[in-house]
Amino acid sequence: MKIGIPTSNQPRVVIVGGGFGGIEVAKNLKNSGYQVVMLDKHNYHSFQPLLYQVATSALEADSIAFPLRKIFKEYEDFYFRMAEVNDIIPEENLVISSVNEIAYDHLVIATGSQTNYMGNEGLTISSMPMKTIPEALNLRSLIFQNFEKALVISNERKRQGLMNFVIAGAGPTGVELAGALGELKSHILPKDYPELDLSMMQIYLIQSSDRVLPALSTASSEKAKRYLEKLGVNVVLNTRVLDYFGDYVQTNTGKDVVAKTLIWTAGVVGAPVKGIDAKSIVRGNRIAVDEFNRVKGHENIYAIGDVAAMISEEIPMGHPMVAPVAIQQGKNLAKNFKRVAQQKAMLPFNYLDKGAMATIGKNKAVVEIGKMKLGGAFAWYIWMFVHLMSLVGFRNRVVVFFNWTRNYFNSDRGMRLIIIPFKLSKEKRQRKKAFYDQQESTD
């Protein structure tokens, strides 16, 4: 027997997901005449744009996580539940969560996106995703586990595999991670492992199209590629990863790479909840919404951010799956809830594209704001300022700023720690075994 959410005489908005979009809705509904219930499987908000810095020892995980309860601690008629949503039943206005059933007047799906392995079982089992804090910590552990192993292994080919890092997908995450690995290679690892020949360490950034950062201008792509190459990253364009089983990366050009580590940043798809009308799930596993972020075919269900596809003639693929869209949609949706309470008509969502940016390394970034295209140190300062100010929590900002300042002057990365060693999960080990067994039987 489980306890439900206390009822109030205010209409209840249930928000699924405490990412950028979800928290924006809740913040903008503060003490607004709605009861707000937020569900998330974690008790914290993750600042995903800095995951790659956790993975490469520049920041501690706790600095890019913020307790959700703390964000909303002074809100009236607000309830948080750490719970997974197993199903929704639109006919009954009911969310079935792992802790209890919750009735809603309005439901906001802000569940974001998940790594897209394109249905490839080998990649799903053996590559490293980097969408969550535990995944970033896994990668951090694996990098240093690899080097500890490389020290004691006499098989040259296996040692090379431990010192090769392949990143598939040259969007911002892949580019930033490749750059950070390049800096580890130049400044940190030679001091930590004087016994190893660090020139052996190779970083490959594999991209299917003909340039990195395809969402930016070709000029910025060129600049980013130059920066990456300066940091020793092998940028491999017009190439796709075909398959991977943990030992070597197969590509469509036939140039395979022996590598114990493949980081998969080559794409994401929406992560909708169960119970949404299958007809509303469109390309990229996203939920089709109208200009008010209302899910097609539902009166009182909304989707925002990565999981939502607001398709129109001007935007046939929907908005890009980035934080600013989620934040702006969250704000607009909360405003519309308040307008409805005042019997006003809802306002359609208009995306204000504030630009895009990526950092490659110290004094190396590309920033595009409107028609302005910046590179080098100035772009890098802008990148840092924007990310610092976007972090939730004064403590996090100060600690991140201190770490960055220190890393800048010392070229150091303090968090070279293997706190929880990475190993394949039980589920993945079983899937790997099943996969090999099946191969045996069909050989």
Add this chain to the structure above:
Amino acid sequence: MKIGIPTSNQPRVVIVGGGFGGIEVAKNLKNSGYQVVMLDKHNYHSFQPLLYQVATSALEADSIAFPLRKIFKEYEDFYFRMAEVNDIIPEENLVISSVNEIAYDHLVIATGSQTNYMGNEGLTISSMPMKTIPEALNLRSLIFQNFEKALVISNERKRQGLMNFVIAGAGPTGVELAGALGELKSHILPKDYPELDLSMMQIYLIQSSDRVLPALSTASSEKAKRYLEKLGVNVVLNTRVLDYFGDYVQTNTGKDVVAKTLIWTAGVVGAPVKGIDAKSIVRGNRIAVDEFNRVKGHENIYAIGDVAAMISEEIPMGHPMVAPVAIQQGKNLAKNFKRVAQQKAMLPFNYLDKGAMATIGKNKAVVEIGKMKLGGAFAWYIWMFVHLMSLVGFRNRVVVFFNWTRNYFNSDRGMRLIIIPFKLSKEKRQRKKAFYDQQESTD
């Protein structure tokens, strides 16, 4: 086939363990005419005195961990291996580690201590130890998992069990943890969980003897007890925990406590390596050493710190298992290695007792230095200063200082994060099942 440590023409000192003692030996042998090899199963040094602050969300784990390779990065002829020691073979001067076999001229065992469950299987399986960083993180997760569950459970007795925290053992770790839980109860949890009646949360500190902090004076014990009670901790003296299976804590007085959390800080024993002559293992699972920290019965094997028992007429139980002993023994041993190289006689170890201290909460600590006994705010400042200065690494000191300053003014604890949820390990789950099965069959 594995690669060994490069040989040099300097005699080799192999140090097992990168705790307080081990790093002191290595630091004092810097470029000294010895080759130094350090082995540790982790790639970092843990600052154990602040584990309780990680467990109670005051500090991030990364601030009390420091990469071992970084400590020794400019040392000549120094080698670190992340490895477990499986055995030593004194006749062949050989250490058998998980990565390779390593020959030594001198062997230093600095493996510290481990939680002592007194052979009780129920306690071993179900209580929470707090000797390592992963264990402290487990406890941090469990505290908040309990409260998330308490919110949704309707069984009153079970809810009480989730909100009861029992700590067995009122040494410094138990006292400091109880105080920190008391502060969570007063300042943090009521804001995070306004739906719960936090007066239900009960903290029990159970101690077998008639006072807390038995290593300090009775005056300090009294003071600490008063501080604890002010923070709402139930101090239960002259009571022993008899058994625990995860639901309620059985005591020898018959006053049992329903609790999903029992933290076991009631004792440690030495953690010696395999291969030491069984006759040299004495009371408390420690290795008997002479006044030079030489293991009895061995010419070139030494033990220092918690794992060593230097028993004499004046000190019939050996030195206390605390960091200052390990540090001082490490220094003395390194000095003796250098003296031996100069054909000088070794110097016996003399412990300089610099005092003892424990913090209970904000402005509440007890400190004893020689005959001086301090309490209150001044003692608390001394405690903070000593711990801050003892932390390894400038970064760690700054981040800890910032967190403490912030916690002081805001009564906040920033790290209320469940990054890796706690669950019983597979091994413990199996042991639990086996244990119940056996009970069934003997019932």
